[in-house]
Amino acid sequence: MNLTLKVWRQKDARTEGRLVTYQAPNVMPDMSFLEMLDVLNEDLIAKGEEPIAFDSDCREGICGTCSMIINGLAHGGMRGTTVCQLHMRHFRDGETIVIEPWRARAFPVLKDLITDRSAFDRIIQAGGFVSVNTGGAPDANALPIGRIEADTAMDAAACIGCGACVAACKNASAMLFVAAKVSHLAALPQGQIEREQRVLGMVKAMDEAGFGNCTVTGSCEAVCPKEISLDFIARLNREYGKAILKNTFPPAGKGGD
Amino acid sequence: MKLDAQIPAGPLALKWDRRRFEMKLVNPANKRKFDVIVVGTGLAGAAAAASLAELGYKVQAFCYQDSPRRAHSIAAQGGINAAKNYQNDGDSIHRLFYDTIKGGDFRAREANVHRLAQLSVNIIDQCVAQGVPFAREYGGLLANRSFGGAQVSRTFYARGQTGQQLLLGAYQALCRQIGLGSVTIFPRTEMLDLVLVNGHAKGIVTRSLVTGEITAHAADAVILATGGYSNVFYLSTNAKGCNVTASWRAYKKGAAFANPCYTQIHPTCIPVSGDHQSKLTLMSESLRNDGRVWVPKKKGDTRPPREIPEDQRDYFLERKYPSFGNLAPRDISSRAAKEVCDEGRGVGPGGLGVYLDFADAIQRIGEAGMRERYGNLFDMYEKITGENAYQRPMRIYPALHYTMGGLWVDYDLMSNVPGLFVLGEANFSDHGANRLGASALMQGLADGYFVAPYTLGHYFATAKQPKPRSDQTEFKKAAADMQELTRKLLAINGKRTVNSFHKELGAMMWEKCGMARNEKGLKELLAQIPVLREDFWKNVKVAGQNEELNQSLEHAGRVADFLEFAELLAQDALHRRESCGGHFRTEYQTEDGEAKRDDENFAYVAAWEYAGPGRAAILNKEPLIYEEVHMSTRSYK
Ligand SMILES: Cc1cc2nc3c(=O)[nH]c(=O)nc-3n(C[C@H](O)[C@H](O)[C@H](O)COP(=O)(O)OP(=O)(O)OC[C@H]3O[C@@H](n4cnc5c(N)ncnc54)[C@H](O)[C@@H]3O)c2cc1C
Ligand code: FES
Numbered sequence: 001m002n003l004t005l006k007v008w009r010q011k012d013a014r015t016e017g018r019l020v021t022y023q024a025p026n027v028m029p030d031m032s033f034l035e036m037l038d039v040l041n042e043d044l045i046a047k048g049e050e051p052i053a054f055d056s057d058c059r060e061g062i063c064g065t066c067s068m069i070i071n072g073l074a075h076g077g078m079r080g081t082t083v084c085q086l087h088m089r090h091f092r093d094g095e096t097i098v099i100e101p102w103r104a105r106a107f108p109v110l111k112d113l114i115t116d117r118s119a120f121d122r123i124i125q126a127g128g129f130v131s132v133n134t135g136g137a138p139d140a141n142a143l144p145i146g147r148i149e150a151d152t153a154m155d156a157a158a159c160i161g162c163g164a165c166v167a168a169c170k171n172a173s174a175m176l177f178v179a180a181k182v183s184h185l186a187a188l189p190q191g192q193i194e195r196e197q198r199v200l201g202m203v204k205a206m207d208e209a210g211f212g213n214c215t216v217t218g219s220c221e222a223v224c225p226k227e228i229s230l231d232f233i234a235r236l237n238r239e240y241g242k243a244i245l246k247n248t249f250p251p252a253g254k255g256g257d
Numbered sequence: 258m259k260l261d262a263q264i265p266a267g268p269l270a271l272k273w274d275r276r277r278f279e280m281k282l283v284n285p286a287n288k289r290k291f292d293v294i295v296v297g298t299g300l301a302g303a304a305a306a307a308s309l310a311e312l313g314y315k316v317q318a319f320c321y322q323d324s325p326r327r328a329h330s331i332a333a334q335g336g337i338n339a340a341k342n343y344q345n346d347g348d349s350i351h352r353l354f355y356d357t358i359k360g361g362d363f364r365a366r367e368a369n370v371h372r373l374a375q376l377s378v379n380i381i382d383q384c385v386a387q388g389v390p391f392a393r394e395y396g397g398l399l400a401n402r403s404f405g406g407a408q409v410s411r412t413f414y415a416r417g418q419t420g421q422q423l424l425l426g427a428y429q430a431l432c433r434q435i436g437l438g439s440v441t442i443f444p445r446t447e448m449l450d451l452v453l454v455n456g457h458a459k460g461i462v463t464r465s466l467v468t469g470e471i472t473a474h475a476a477d478a479v480i481l482a483t484g485g486y487s488n489v490f491y492l493s494t495n496a497k498g499c500n501v502t503a504s505w506r507a508y509k510k511g512a513a514f515a516n517p518c519y520t521q522i523h524p525t526c527i528p529v530s531g532d533h534q535s536k537l538t539l540m541s542e543s544l545r546n547d548g549r550v551w552v553p554k555k556k557g558d559t560r561p562p563r564e565i566p567e568d569q570r571d572y573f574l575e576r577k578y579p580s581f582g583n584l585a586p587r588d589i590s591s592r593a594a595k596e597v598c599d600e601g602r603g604v605g606p607g608g609l610g611v612y613l614d615f616a617d618a619i620q621r622i623g624e625a626g627m628r629e630r631y632g633n634l635f636d637m638y639e640k641i642t643g644e645n646a647y648q649r650p651m652r653i654y655p656a657l658h659y660t661m662g663g664l665w666v667d668y669d670l671m672s673n674v675p676g677l678f679v680l681g682e683a684n685f686s687d688h689g690a691n692r693l694g695a696s697a698l699m700q701g702l703a704d705g706y707f708v709a710p711y712t713l714g715h716y717f718a719t720a721k722q723p724k725p726r727s728d729q730t731e732f733k734k735a736a737a738d739m740q741e742l743t744r745k746l747l748a749i750n751g752k753r754t755v756n757s758f759h760k761e762l763g764a765m766m767w768e769k770c771g772m773a774r775n776e777k778g779l780k781e782l783l784a785q786i787p788v789l790r791e792d793f794w795k796n797v798k799v800a801g802q803n804e805e806l807n808q809s810l811e812h813a814g815r816v817a818d819f820l821e822f823a824e825l826l827a828q829d830a831l832h833r834r835e836s837c838g839g840h841f842r843t844e845y846q847t848e849d850g851e852a853k854r855d856d857e858n859f860a861y862v863a864a865w866e867y868a869g870p871g872r873a874a875i876l877n878k879e880p881l882i883y884e885e886v887h888m889s890t891r892s893y894k
Contacts, residue, residue: 012805012806028530028531028533030530030531030642030643031531032535032641035534038535038756042754044800046752046798051809053808057322057329057497058331060332060536060538062331062332062420062421063332064327064331065323065327080636087641089643110467117323118444121325121435121442124428125432125433128432129430130388131433132383132430133308134307134308134311134706134707134710135383135707140341140381140384140385140399141341141399144393144396145393146397147393147394147395150391150392150397153388153390154392154422157425158416158421161324185388190385190386190387191388
C-alpha cells in the first residue's frame with residue numbers, strides 16, 4: 001500500500017518544529033510501524049536528507065522506549081499495543097498518517113519524535129523502591145504472600161514507563177505511572193514500612209517535574225500498552241490521603257519538633 | 258599473555274568461601290575514596306552499581322538508553338533458575354551446577370559454575386525482599402516451572418515478564434542510590450573507549466547521544482556490563498541497540514576476548530516476514546512444555562496444517578529425542594529444525610519455519626487454560642503475524658539469541674587488564690558452549706549483587722594505584738582519538754547507508770557462521786568480511802553531524818566494530834575443529850548427526866589477544882581442568 005505521512009520534524013530542544021509531508025510507497029502489511037519508518041529513513045539518507053529520529057530498542061513491547069502519537073493517539077491507539085508492536089495491516093492504502101512526539105511540559109522534545117522522559121526516573125528516585133541493601137535477605141519463602149496480593153502487585157508492576165499516559169492526558173498528568181509503582185509496592189508486605197514516605201516523596205517529585213493534575217478522564221488507561229487499570233489511581237489517592245493525614249496530625253508525643 | 262584464572266585451591270564446594278576469606282578488605286571509611294565506573298545498567302550493571310554504592314563506593318553508571326530501566330535485560334520472558342529445591346523434586350546446588358556444566362557441553366569453568374549455583378539461592382531472597390512480584394501458589398509460597406535441559410522445576414518467574422521485574426528491582430535499588438547521591442547516572446551516553454594508566458583500567462571515553470560531546474571520565478576501576486553481541490548477525494532477538502562496542506574497544510586496549518564463536522540460537526522465534534525485518538521476536542521456551550513441534554513428512558507440502566493428517570506429520574523432536582522430546586536443549590532443537598527445512602520440509606514463506614502445535618494441549622486443558630498460561634505470548638504472536646495460534650499452529654524458526662563468548666575474566670571476574678571487571682553476558686565465564694534457559698538472569702545478578710562487590714574491594718586493597726585524573730595525557734589522547742574516529746566516519750560521505758552494511762554482514766554471518774559451520778564456508782567468510790569492511794570505510798554514508806542527536810552516527814560506530822569483530826568470531830569458529838554446544842561444525846558430527854566434541858585437543862578456553870591493526874589475533878589457551886565432573890557425551894535421547 002501507499003501512504004502519506006506527516007511527521008513532526010524538530011532539529012533540537014531549542015528550535016521550533018513543524019510537520020513535514022513524506023510519501024511511503026510499497027508498505028507491506030507485515031511491517032511494523034517502526035519498520036515502515038526504517039524503510040523511509042533509508043530512502044531519506046540515500047537522498048542526502050536527514051532521517052527521522054525516533055526512539056526504540058526492544059521492539060517487542062517491553063522496554064518502553066518507543067513513543068509517538070499517531071493520528072492523535074499515543075502508540076496509535078490499538079488496545080494494549082506499543083507502537084513497535086503495531087503492524088501496518090491495520091492501516092488502509094492511501095491513508096494519511098500524522099506522527100508526532102509525546103507532548104507534555106515535563107517531556108521536552110530533544111529531536112523530531114524523541115523526548116526527554118528523565119522526569120519519570122526522578123520520581124522513582126524519590127521513593128519508588130524498598131530500602132533493602134544487598135545481602136542478608138531472609139529466605140524467600142519465609143514470607144508467604146497471598147495470590148491476590150501477588151497478582152495485584154504484578155498487575156501494577158507491569159508498567160513499562162513509556163509515558164503514553166502522560167501524552168494522552170489533556171493535563172499531562174503522570175498519575176497512572178505513579179499510581180502503578182505506589183500500588184505495586186503497597187500491595188506487598190515488603191512495601192509496608194516505607195509506605196507513607198514513598199507516596200509523599202513520589203507525589204512531590206511528580207509535582208516538581210511539572211506534570212499536571214489528574215481529573216480522572218481515563219484517557220491514560222485507554223492508551224496504556226500494558227492496560228494498567230485506572231483503579232490504581234484511586235488507590236494512589238487513598239494512599240496519599242492517609243499519608244497526608246498521618247503526617248499532618250502525627251501521633252501525640254511525636255509532633256512539634 | 259599470561260592467563261591466570263586465580264581459581265582458589267581446595268574442594269569445589271568450599272572454593273568461594275575460601276576466596277572470600279583470602280580477599281583483602283577495604284575499611285568502610287576508606288570506601289568512599291574509591292570511584293567506580295559501571296558501564297551498563299542491565300541486571301549485571303544495575304545490581305553491581307547499586308550494591309557497590311550501598312557499600313560506600315562512589316559510582317558513575319552509564320547506559321545508552323534514555324533510562325537505566327530500559328536495558329535489554331527487560332526483555333527476558335521465561336524465568337530465572339535457582340537451586341532452592343522448593344518443589345522437593347530432588348534439586349540441589351550440585352544438580353544445578355552439573356546441569357549447567359553439562360548444558361554448556363563441558364566447556365565452562367567448574368569453579369565459576371559452582372559458585373553461580375551456590376549464589377542462585379541468595380538471588381531469589383534478595384529479589385523477593387526488594388518486592389519483585391514472582392508467581393506464587395495459592396498457599397502463598399513461590400511457584401516454579403520447568404525449562405529446557407533440566408528435569409527438575411527450578412525456574413522462578415513473574416508471568417511472562419521475569420526480566421522486566423528483576424530489572425525493575427535492580428533499577429529501583431539503583432534509583433535509591435542515585436537519590437542518596439552515591440551514584441551519578443549518565444543515560445543516553447555511549448562508551449567509546451577504555452583508558453589505561455600504567456596498564457590499569459582507569460576510565461572511559463564517552464559520547465553524549467544528545468549533544469555529541471566527547472568526554473573522558475576517570476575512576477579507580479571500570480566495570481563493563483554491556484551485554485552480548487548477537488547483533489553481529491543483524492537479525493536477532495536482542496534489542497536494536499545491543500552492540501559489541503564497549504567490549505571490542507576494551508579488546509583493542511588489551512583485554513582478551515574468549516570463545517567468540519560460542520553463540521546461541523534459540524529454536525522458537527517468529528520467522529522473518531520480509532526484507533524490511535528489523536529484529537526477531539522470541540516466543541518463550543516455556544511454550545515447548547505444551548507445544549509439539551512438527552513439519553510435513555512430504556517435501557513441499559503446502560496444504561494448510563490442519564488438512565495434513567497425523568500420519569503425514571513428522572514430530573521430529575519426539576522422534577529423535579524420545580526422553581526429552583519437545584524440551585530438548587536449544588542448540589539441539591534449533592539444528593533439528595534447520596535440518597528438516599534444509600530437506601525442503603519447512604513451512605511458511607520461503608520454507609523457513611516449523612510448526613509449534615498446541616492442539617493437543619488445548620484439547621487437554623481447554624483454550625482458557627492455555628490463555629492463562631501463555632495468553633500474552635499468543636497475543637504477541639497474533640500482533641506480529643496476524644495469525645491466531647489457538648486455531649492454527651504457530652510457525653517458528655531459530656534465531657540468534659545469546660552469546661556465551663565474551664571478554665575473558667578470572668574467578669574474580671577481572672579481565673587480564675587489572676582494574677577492568679566484566680559482568681553478565683559481556684563476559685564468557687559460566688555457560689561454556691551453550692547456555693541453559695533461565696540461567697542468564699541468574700548469572701547477571703550473581704555477578705552484580707554477590708561477586709563484584711567483594712572482588713572489587715580486593716583489587717582496591719591490593720593494587721594500590723595512584724588516583725587518576727581525567728586531565729592526564731592518557732585521557733586527553735583517548736578523547737582526541739575518539740573525536741578523530743567520529744570525524745572520519747562523518748567525512749566518508751559515500752553512497753550506502755549504515756544499515757545496508759549491517760544487513761549484509763548479518764546475512765553472511767548467518768549463512769556461513771550460523772547454525773552450522775564448516776571449514777570451506779568459514780574461509781569464504783573470512784575472505785568476504787574484510788572486503789565489506791573496506792567498502793564500509795570508503796562508501797558509507799552517515800547522515801548529520803557529531804554535535805547533535807545523531808542515530809545514524811551511533812549506528813555507524815557500532816557497525817564499524819561489528820565489521821572487525823565478525824572476523825574474530827569467524828576465526829575462532831574456524832580454529833575450533835570440533836563441534837560443541839552452539840558451535841556446530843558439520844565436519845565433526847556423529848553418525849546420527851550429533852555434535853562430536855574433541856576433548857583431547859579442545860578442552861580449553863580460546864582467549865584471543867589483539868595484535869595491532871591489520872595483524873591476526875593471537876590465540877591464548879586456558880586449559881579446562883575438571884576435578885569434580887567427568888566429561889561425558891551429552892545425550893538427551
Ligand atoms: C528476548 C529475550 C528473552 C530472554 N529470556 C531470558 C530468560 O527467560 N531467562 C534468562 O535467564 N535469560 C534470558 N535472556 C537472556 C538475558 O536476558 C540476557 O542475557 C541478560 O539480561 C543480559 O544482562 P546484562 O546485564 O549482561 O546486559 P544487558 O541487559 O544487555 O544490558 C547492557 C547494558 O549495557 C549498556 N551498554 C551497552 N553498550 C554500551 C556502550 N557502548 N556504552 C554505554 N552503555 C552500553 C546498555 O545501555 C545496557 O544498560 C533473554 C534474552 C532475550 C533477548
Ligand atoms: S521499543 Fe521497546 S517497547 Fe517499543
